[in-house]
Amino acid sequence: MSSNLKSALAHPEAGRSNLYRVAIVGAATLKGKEVAEVLGDRNFPSSDIKLLDDDESLGQLETAGDEISFIQRVRAEQFENVDFTFFASDQDCTQNNWKTAQKAGSAIVDLSFALEDHAEAMLRAPWIERQLGQVMTPELQPRPAVVAHPAAVVLALLLLRMQKAVPVKRVVATVFEPASEHGQKGMDELHEQTVNLLSFQQLPKKIFDTQIAFNMLTRYGEQSVPALATVENRVLKHYRRIAGSDAPAPSLLLIQAPIFHGHAFVIHLELTALGDLDALSQSLAGEHVTVTHLAEDSPSNVNAAGQSDILVSMVPDANAANGVWLWAATDNLRIAAATAVECAEAMAASRPTGKIQ
Numbered sequence: 001m002s003s004n005l006k007s008a009l010a011h012p013e014a015g016r017s018n019l020y021r022v023a024i025v026g027a028a029t030l031k032g033k034e035v036a037e038v039l040g041d042r043n044f045p046s047s048d049i050k051l052l053d054d055d056e057s058l059g060q061l062e063t064a065g066d067e068i069s070f071i072q073r074v075r076a077e078q079f080e081n082v083d084f085t086f087f088a089s090d091q092d093c094t095q096n097n098w099k100t101a102q103k104a105g106s107a108i109v110d111l112s113f114a115l116e117d118h119a120e121a122m123l124r125a126p127w128i129e130r131q132l133g134q135v136m137t138p139e140l141q142p143r144p145a146v147v148a149h150p151a152a153v154v155l156a157l158l159l160l161r162m163q164k165a166v167p168v169k170r171v172v173a174t175v176f177e178p179a180s181e182h183g184q185k186g187m188d189e190l191h192e193q194t195v196n197l198l199s200f201q202q203l204p205k206k207i208f209d210t211q212i213a214f215n216m217l218t219r220y221g222e223q224s225v226p227a228l229a230t231v232e233n234r235v236l237k238h239y240r241r242i243a244g245s246d247a248p249a250p251s252l253l254l255i256q257a258p259i260f261h262g263h264a265f266v267i268h269l270e271l272t273a274l275g276d277l278d279a280l281s282q283s284l285a286g287e288h289v290t291v292t293h294l295a296e297d298s299p300s301n302v303n304a305a306g307q308s309d310i311l312v313s314m315v316p317d318a319n320a321a322n323g324v325w326l327w328a329a330t331d332n333l334r335i336a337a338a339t340a341v342e343c344a345e346a347m348a349a350s351r352p353t354g355k356i357q
Helices: 003-010 030-041 091-103 126-131 150-165 179-198 228-243 277-282 332-348
Strands: 020-025 046-053 061-064 067-070 084-087 107-110 122-124 145-147 168-177 251-256 263-271 289-291 310-316 323-330
Touching: 020 030, 020 091, 030 046, 030 179, 030 332, 046 067, 084 091, 084 332, 091 107, 107 332, 122 228, 122 332, 126 150, 126 228, 126 332, 145 332, 150 168, 150 228, 150 263, 150 289, 150 310, 150 323, 150 332, 168 228, 179 332, 228 251, 277 310, 323 332
Parallel strands: 020 046, 020 084, 084 107, 107 145, 122 145, 168 251, 289 310
Antiparallel strands: 061 067, 168 263, 263 323, 310 323
C-alpha cells in the first residue's frame, strides 16, 4: 500500500489536493499553543497537525484545530511526510532538528530566532511586505522563514505609515517587555515573585536573575539569558532588515515591565510638519492597526490580548510644535504566530498539491 494511500486512510481528508501536514515543535510553549490556535482561526489547509516537544511535555493534551492531540517526542521519523514545520521551541532544539525536518521535505518556519543569521534563511514580516508592496517570488524549495520579532513588526508598520503621510525627522521608542517573551517559565517566575513578595518569602530568580515583580528594569541579572540588551539589539536588527530605508530607525530602549503578557510602546515622533492631528492619526489606521479615541478603548496590554491588531492612540507633544506621541499595545504572541502562519501560507503557493509531501 502506498504511503499516500495510507495517509488518506488515516486522515480521510488527507487525499484532498489542498491539504497539508503540519508539525509544531515546541507545541507546549506559549508560542506553540498560539500557532496551533492561529492555524485554526485562519483555516490553514491542514489534514494533520503533529504536536512535538521535549520530555517534560510528553503525553500532554493540547488542542490543534478542532482536535485534541497528545504531545510526542521530537524524533527524526516525526518529520516524515510533513509539509510545514513550525519551530516554536528554544533555540537549541531548533538548531538540533531543523535540518532533519528540511531533509525530510518540510518547509521551515522559525519562531525561535535560531536561524536569524543563517545564510540559507530569510527574515519574514508579511505585514511589512504588503505595506511596502513587495511581492515574494515563490520558491520551489523555499528557504527557512524566520519570523521577525513582533516588536520590530509593530514599529515598522506604524513608522512606515507615518512616513508615508508626513516625513519623520526623528523617532524615539520605549518598548515595555512582558514576561511572556520568556515563555511559560518567565510567566511563572513573575507570578511566584509576586506571591512571595506579598508573603515576605525569598524570590525565585532562575529566569531573570533579579526581581521583576513590582519593578521596572533596563537589564536583567548576569545569569539571565538572553540579556535584555540582546533582545533590544534583535528588535533593531530586525527592524532595519524589514523596513529598510523606507522609514527612519528609532532610538530604542527596552524596559522589562512587571506584566505577564503583551507589548506596550511609547513612541515620540518629530515630524517635518504636524497638520491636522485627526487626519494624521487616521493615516495609521488600516490593516492590522486600530486607532482608538475613547478612554475605554485606550491601548493596553489587557485590551490587546487575543487580538492580531495593533491598538494605537496619538496625542500632540505640548513642548514641541511638530511632535506627537504614540501609545500602542499589542499581543506579542498573537502577532508572532500570525506572522508565522502567513509565512506558511505564502510558502504553500510553491508546494506541490494533490499529494502529501
